[in-house]
Each structure stands twice: as C-alpha cells, then as structure tokens.
Amino acid sequence: MSTPSALTTTSYAILSLLAVRPWSTYELTRQMDRSVGRMWPRAQSKLYEEPKKLVAHGLATARSEAVGQRSRTVYSITPEGRTALAAWHREPGGGPVLEFEQLLKLSFAEHGSRADALATLAAARRWAEERNVENRSAAEAYASGNGPFPDRLPQNLLVGRFLTDFYRLVAEWADWATPLVEAWPEDPAAAGADAAQAAETARRADW
C-alpha cells in the first residue's frame, strides 16, 4: 500500500466541512452546490473520492450506515484532521482565479456578430440574476437570524458580502456594456472607440 497522494485545496475544503459536523457523501455534494462550491467549485464525483484520501491520511474516519438495502458512508473528522486544518490556515492561500468564457468571447467580439456579443452580455446578466436569487435568500435569512449554523455567521458574512458584491458587479458591468455594444456597427470589427469610457475606466483603476 503506497503513501496516499498529497492533500489539495479540495481536500481541505471537504475537511473543513467535516470539522463543522459529520456528513454523508451526498450531503457533502449538497453543501458544495450551495455554499463551498461558490468559491471552490468541483464536480460531484470528486466529493466521493476526496474523503477516502482524508481517511487514508488519518484525518477523517468513515462509518457505513444502512439505508434500506444499500449503504451510505458518513465521514467524521479526527483530532489529526483538526491539527491539519489549523496548519493549513497558517499558510498563505491563493488569490482569486477567474475563468470567464463570456468575457473571453467579448474580448474577441470582432470574430462574431454584434448580435452574438449582445446575446453574450444578456447571458452574463441572467447568470448574475440567477445567482443573486439564492444569494439574496441566504443573506436575508442570516440577517433575520434564521440561517443555518448561526454561530458561523461572522465567517459567512465575509463570504456573503464578497459574493453579493461580485454578482452585483457582473450585472452592473453588463448593464454598462450593453448600450456601448448596441452602438457598434453590425460588424464589431469596424466599431470605434469610446474615448470617454476609456478615460473613465482608467480613472477607476486609480486607487
């Protein structure tokens, strides 16, 4: 039996959840969908693999429960797991990494039509609206004291504010960009520059 592969940020994300309380794998996938996935998105199947690694490292234990005929696995953190988490928090941690395909397309809008660019902007706007719907419910629940894990409110506030402002940023950016693109000619390759907006953007970068 070889040594298990090194822990990744994804491992620590799951270990962090286990430090709150024990979860079954399926419950972990739900949490990823809702909370952790907003800042560390991963596919479901990962969440069935990573806990096994945690167990191999001695940072978690697995318990099998019966649900009808089939079984499910519930994971719990160990004291060694808590030690590992504390060590992780002492390390720097990476800044935001953004992947934004729609922005990539707009960046090369001259190879598509103006209508394509407008559709892309509309999709980005919708994305922000959809994300904000659940986000708003969560924020309101917390504000009225009805959120889950009320003792974790101070931490959730930090996350909630960032995401709230991020969704807002996307929506406001799309609203700002749409009239600009509407003013383009049919062929974006022939679009002219908006000097005022370029100057304004430079001004906003000056802080």
Added chain:
Amino acid sequence: MSTPSALTTTSYAILSLLAVRPWSTYELTRQMDRSVGRMWPRAQSKLYEEPKKLVAHGLATARSEAVGQRSRTVYSITPEGRTALAAWHREPGGGPVLEFEQLLKLSFAEHGSRADALATLAAARRWAEERNVENRSAAEAYASGNGPFPDRLPQNLLVGRFLTDFYRLVAEWADWATPLVEAWPEDPAAAGADAAQAAETARRADW
C-alpha cells in the same frame, strides 16, 4: 491516425489570438500572461500543445523558422479557423467561474487563529494591488491612445472595465472585512455576529 480530440475553450482562446495575427508559441505564452490569461488562465505547456490540435483540425497552419541553430514554430489561422471562430461566437458561453482559496479559508476561519484570518485578508489586498498596477498602466495607455492593437480598443474596453472593477472589488472587500476581523476575539470560533453588517449585505443583494 485517429481523429483529434474535440476543441475546448482553451483551443478557441488561442485560435482567437491567431485571428489577430500570427504568433510564435512563446509569443502566445506572453499574451496569456498579459491579456487572455486574466479571464482564461492556463499553464504555459498547454500553449505548446493546443496549437498542434488546431493544426490537426485544419484551423491553423504551422511554419518553422530558424533562430540560430534551433527552430521555433509560428502559427497562423486558416479560413476554416475563422469559420470555426464565428460558430463559436454563436454559442452561449459560460458565466464567470471563481476559485478563491483565501475566501475559502476565511469561510472556515474558526479552525485557524484570528491572526491567520488577518494575514489572509492582507494577502488578498496585496493581490488586488499587484494586479491593479499592470491593469492601471494598460488602462492609461489605452485612454491616451497608446495601447497595442488600437482597432481592438472597443473590445478591450469591455474587458478592461470588468477587470478594473473586479480588482477594486477585492481591495474594497478586504478593507471592509479587516476591521471586522480585528474586532474578533483571539479565537474566531467565539466571534459574535455583526447584525448591522449582515443587514447591509442583505440590502446590497436587493436589486
């Protein structure tokens, strides 16, 4: 010889660059560092692989140039490549995907110390500052009409505004969060909720 694997967003990112002008692979890596990498970050080595795939698909051609004793490869887009790009622009495109390890850590700050959390916030602040330095230069160059590819200014304006506002968001968020965390007790697990800030966050999600 089997059919080459399907094109990914990364393929189209590179194809988009080739549509602007031919580039050597190394030049492509520079562009990724500077421009495209801000919204579609990929490792250098990818940029040596993907163009080969484009050639296999007939979307680009490779030409070998001599540089002293060694050779370098310069890639150009084909008419089929331009057609493929146009088709790509007609498809929806994904919304922003954010990976933010520092935020993940703060989200579970109760498993570290208050000092850890403050260090993480400071690192996020620095990250935003560093990104903004180059970003500001680019914005100012464009605003004064000295940017590269001046005919692409309208597109670059859309990207530039988003990134400018994003870096600003990170910095302002860190500035907002720091005094909150400073007010925590030594052990973040014992921190109390700031009801006013929770209410304000809910308000900001209301649009």
Added chain:
DNA sequence: TTCTTCATGTAATTAGTTACATGATTGA
C-alpha cells in the same frame, strides 16, 4: 404500479499542471 426524483457510487477519459531540459542572447 409505474414514473420520477432523490440518493449513492464507480469507471473511463482528459485537460491541465509541474518538472525538466537546453539553446540563444545580452550585459557585466
């Protein structure tokens, strides 16, 4: 009783990263 959705997991594939290697160029 059948259909749908919830719940649980595995297998195959791949996109992407890290690490390595080395020639060319330039400036001290």
Added chain:
DNA sequence: TCAATCATGTAACTAATTACATGAAGAA
C-alpha cells in the same frame, strides 16, 4: 567569458470531469 535571463519545447503525472449505473422513496 561567465552568469543570468530569454526563448523553446517535451515528458510524466494527476486532479478533475463526463458518463454511466442503480437502489430507495414518494407521488400520481
């Protein structure tokens, strides 16, 4: 002429995704 940096590329590895499979529970 040596060191450092720029430039060019390959190989090995793995984290992550997509696709698949199937049992349980509840609704119609």
